[in-house]
Amino acid sequence: MDSTILSVITSRTLTYEQKVASLARAAENSLSILRIDPGTQALRERGIICDLGEGAAPYRPRYILPDYARFIAQGSKFLELPPPADLDEALDSLLILYRHVPSITGFPVFVGALDELLEAFVLRDPDPKPKIARFLRHIDRTVTDSFCQANVGPRETLAGRLVLEAAREWPEPTPNISFLYDPSTTPEPFAELAAAAALDCARPSFANHPWYSRENPAGYGIASCYNALPIGGGAYTLVRLKLSELARTAADRDDFLSRALPDAASRMCGYVDERIRFLVGKSGFFKSSFLATEGLIRPDRFTAMFGVVGLAECVNFLLRAVKPEERFGHSDAAEAFGLEVMETLRVIVDGHRNPLCIPTGERFSLHAQVGLSDDVGTSPGCRIPIGEEPPLHEHLLRAAPFHDFFPSGIGDIFAFEPGAKRNPAAIVDVVKGAFASGMRFLSFYADDSDVVRISGYLVKRSEMARLSAGKAALRDTTALGRDAAVNLHALDRPVRTLDESLR
């Protein structure tokens, strides 16, 4: 541990803030107070069960989505802020609050449905656009980690337009933006503006609003990469099951489905239970945080996420699928087995109850985890491996059946030729088709964009180049992006064209 700490302290590429966060992590991880049985511990050591750097002694929920609307309405006694009276005060108050929203990284993972929060103030302001642009820049330069989302839509608002226009004119990785899209109510030109912005600056992504709002009648937000979670709450924890590695512990597919998967999944449920027990019961977070005491979050609005990675590799391994046409994303047999794995897992996870996960019926919420930057040979969630993707039209049909399993998030990413910018309506058509085919979430970027989407988060290519040249980078996700580009070929997605010529 001493050497870890010293290497953090003497690093030449970590910023001061990054060092402080790393030191705090090292301190937390020096404890071993969670009760973990040996079987679970063995799976953790093999990387099959992984808490994604959450730490050994959970003292704050992983994903917090404060009820910002309530904050705007009531201000905060703890922060000594009255309710804002105009746009300047509203933006200022939000920036203050963001500073105090805990997470694993120390940065807020959700900055709110900015359109709805700000619309009333924007309409009364004589010149709101520069203010919105400065506000977004402030977030980008202070939330120096792009696991942070703003939401816009489904209603067309002036504030929503301004957020999208500012994002487009000043391309930055943070905040990530999700466009909550309802094809039956969102006006077509507004959806086309969102698509045009996505092609220009890789944000927003498109979230299936009708579906998510049906599943979350009390309100949801899209946080971090694409995590759909209750507003006024969030997720205590996200632990993931690495199916690609778990597959290697099974004798064959039947052994996997009947023994390895149920065993690992139920151990992981126990591990998630233990993390929640400590966080809620011991850490005192919900007793001491002003977010809780002022009603901006409530324990009954939190759930836990059961993450999954590497389904593609799991399927290919167990089916011994070697030929391209036999592999996950290409063959009906691989798809059927992938669905069987997920269905088996869903039954196990839904059969486990935790009374502290109230918004999801005392169950954990399945999540297609986007991976870590050193996940060599393991694809995010249920994604088709980069380098093996079929043409766009087939890819969409292959990906769609898996989206149903993941109420707390799954998404596919498509890189497009810059020519697609000439017809953003075509992108909107693709999104409509995706939603109608059962997809929850899609992201696009154009291949010539400096800001690109890695696995869910955004980074700037220019900043990755700076970091590779040995210079410090402002955002910690830049290092993750650079590693993912090397290890996971995250920037080698096929460039899709919607204007394929005859030959």
Add this chain to the structure above:
Amino acid sequence: MNPVDDEQLAPVRKIIPFSSVDGPGNRSVVFLQGCNFNCLYCHNPETIGICDACGTCVPGCPSGALSPRKALSPNRRIRWSEPDCRDCGACEQICPIAASPRTTPMLPESVIVRIAPYRRFIRGITASGGEASLRTEWVTELFLRARELGLDTALDTNGSVPLEHENRLLAACDGILLDVKSVDPGEHFRLTGRDNAAVLDNLRFLAGSGKLWEVRTVAVAGYMDAARTVREVSRILAAFPFDPATIGASPVGRRTLYRIARFRPTGVRPGMVVHGEFSDAEMEALAGLAKDEGAPAVLAI
């Protein structure tokens, strides 16, 4: 009898499930083989001719995807095995009549079966070519079946077939994408090998029909008076700027887009390569001219 097809079948060169450049939104495009123009700048010259099964291409296929049909086969044509094809295009380079053995005679219904899995992701289909209007009956059937899937229908045409009295086709067709290569008959003849009287008649008729989604002109530097064609087409479009009656009637329900495309000397047959490419500034000037003349929507690319 045409050696390739009878009336029910059309030679389909390719079906592209997703396209963003063949009309509004995302569309599936059906490319038919065979064109009555022979444009010097054609980027798909292999779609012009109809294969007469001469067999010249068969030994030239590096992957063995081509074989001669049995002599007694009722539709004499070269057999093309799509799974073996590497899409190298060697057969089309060899072909003495600018045709392609890589076509499949299809019924409109069989095209629809291919497109149906993607129907949710597209708003419509476009019949293109080759020249789709040479097969009005077949295209009409295709469009009627596409509409049954809830898709809109567009015809991409060189305008050589008079459309004014093609009532069944027009009734089945939501939008037309019309090429106007040149307004000058002599220039048009040099570019395409055909007269342009029918094209201009179609332009005038369609401009007032509410179905003209797009007009396209390829601007070739040094070979044509591009400004003249842009000016005169724009004037005709300006006479029908916005018919409120059509708003909302079609899925586009909007002004005709005038797309001025820069000729690029790549992928065309030898001979045109000598002709130049307009600069960005010159393309902008053409777009400006179109707007000045009243074209309601202009895209210069």
